[in-house]
Amino acid sequence: MSVVKSIKFNKDELEKLNEIIKNEKFSTYVKAHIFNFKKSNERLKLARETAITYNQRAIEIKRIGINLNQIAKYCNKNKTIDFIALKKIDEILQELKRLSDGN
Numbered sequence: 001m002s003v004v005k006s007i008k009f010n011k012d013e014l015e016k017l018n019e020i021i022k023n024e025k026f027s028t029y030v031k032a033h034i035f036n037f038k039k040s041n042e043r044l045k046l047a048r049e050t051a052i053t054y055n056q057r058a059i060e061i062k063r064i065g066i067n068l069n070q071i072a073k074y075c076n077k078n079k080t081i082d083f084i085a086l087k088k089i090d091e092i093l094q095e096l097k098r099l100s101d102g103n
Contacts, residue, residue, distance in 0.1 A: 057099055064092055
């Protein structure tokens, strides 16, 4: 089923439109622009979501770096690496693995 939609142009608008579309059919031109615009918006939305995800991961990685620095200071101060420090380092490694796997 096809539906007809109409649009009005003044003389200047019609001349400009004809100049833009030249040999192309009006309906083909309009459809292409409408649906390409929609795809462009979808790509923009995906890019924003990806940026948010990257920012969240950057924050997590920064926090992990801070934790590692605290563990290093603790080990340097005590001149030893005890079970608690090793356990924390293992937790950090697991967290980094989770981040690198994309979860």
